[in-house]
Amino acid sequence: MEWQGNGQSIYDRYKRLGIKLRTRDGIAPHQFDQDGWDALREEGLWELICPEGRKADNSCWWQFTAALDGLSSAIGSSGLLLSIIAQAGIVRGLDRWGSDAQREKYLEAVRTGKLSATGIAEPTTGTDVRDVHTLLTPFGNGYKLNGSKFNIAHAPVADFFLIVCKQETGAVSLVFLDRGTPGLVTGNYDLKLGNKNLPTGPIALDDVYVSPEQILGNVDRGLRQLIDIVTLGRVYYGLVASNLLRPFLTSAIEYAETRVSFGSPIIEHQHIQRRLTDIITRIERSRWTALGALGRLFSEHPQSLLDCSIAKVVGADDVISNGLELMKLYGSLGYHIGPVSSVLQDALGFASVGGTEEMHRKNIMNQILRLKKKTTND
Structure with missing residues (x-):
């Protein structure tokens, strides 16, 4: 794809x-890539x-997408990319639901390089938002917040947090907190197989006071707002x-051209050709699926929630398959500690980051039924 207007120059940069x-x-x-950030x-x-x-506006988001597309096509690891996506979700939430004071405070923090964390998952619920146990209860002129979060990107190092919680009525709420807030404690880095420069960890919340000014949007409409935020992340994960x-394609082709087996370069073997063609096919189809889903999301198409989950599932499946194919192409060399095994470790993280395959397939099915009902009623 050639980006239009200044999108191509942004992509190239x-x-x-x-x-x-x-x-x-x-x-x-197990350290955040501060220099890269x-x-x-x-x-x-x-x-x-x-x-x-x-x-x-949408033109801003398309320019940002061009930048993310260009960066991800060359960087060869995903830790920093996942940090970008997490931060972009915060920006979208502030733009669409934040108060003037919240936008002034936190968008300036983003511009100056401060790091955010969005606390959704809990030890027993994963990303099932409707089942979160972190509780927001009335207290004086505000609220008290109690609960815990698990495997939260940036939790050990973030400067500010957006916490997903539930009221006793069952309504979901979104709360901004700053590091250093009494009662907010973050734990140590999780030790992960890959994406080792994406710090994740737990958050504990013990009688944290929350003023009404710290609530993002409508205190009773947090679920709708959160879905809007995470949907952007889903499609960006796919991209x-x-x-x-x-970035590994050229060197893989060169390796296949020079590696001789059974009297000929392995690139002449049809099975190796299949590996290489499957890799590029997966790259292109998952990229175009993501870009198409973004177009529908930005235009608020009624099928956008379905498309963004599809983009995440396709992207995750394809990158894991590609990582395995690349390792198989290199044989024992690919299994050694090095760039090929490292990128496979990163790729496996897409099985869970942004929601598991099971969660997304459930959402896809729910959206199919929702659209069917809407069509029937129309």
């Missing part, structure tokens, strides 16, 4: 940044969707997953 980040010295595992801020990534004095193996 962030692709160059992705190459630069990929070819620098290695980052210590700072480089994104200096390149102006957040200014694309946090313009001064106004809300981001970056589609691109994750792209």
Whole structure:
């Protein structure tokens, strides 16, 4: 795809940044990639969707998408990409539901490189939002917040948090909290198989006072608002997953051209050709699925919720399959510690990040039934 207008120049600029980040010295595992995060801020990534004095419109989001597309096509690892997606969801929530004071405070924090965390999952509920146990109860002129969160991206290092909770009425609410708030405690880094520079960890909430000004949007409409926020993340997960193996294609082809087996370069073997063609087919189909879903999301198409879950499922399935195919192509060399095994470890994370396959297939089925009912009623 050739991006239109200045989208192509944005894509090219962030692709160059992705190459630069990929070819620098290695980052210590289980640490946030602060240097990479700072480089994104200096390149102006957040200014694309946090313009001064106004809300981001669809043209801003398409420019941001071009940047994410370019970066993910070259960086060769997903930790920093997942951090970007998490932060983008916060921006969308602030733009669509935030008060003037919240937008002024937190969008400025995003522009200056501060890191956010969105607390959804809990130890016994995963991402089943309707079953969260973190409780928001009336207290004086505000509320008290009690509960815990699990496996939350950026929790150990975030500067501010958006916490998903439930009232005694069953209504879901979204609450902003700052690091250092009394009663808010974050735990140590989780030790994960891959995406080791995406810090995740637990959050404990013990009688945290919440003022009405800290509630995002309508205190009783948090579920609707959260769905709007996470839907953007789902399709962006599909987009970056589609691109994750792209930087490895050229070297894989060159390896197949020079690796001789049974008297000929393995690239002449039809089975190897199938591996390579399957990889590029998966890259292209999952990328186009994601971009099509984004178009429907930004235009508020009635099928957008379904399409964004499809983009996540397709992207996750394809990137995991591609990682396995790449390792098989290299044989024992691919299994050694190195870039091929590392990108497979990252790819496997897409099985759960942004929601499991089971959760998304349930959502897809629910959306099919919702659309059928709407068609019948019309």
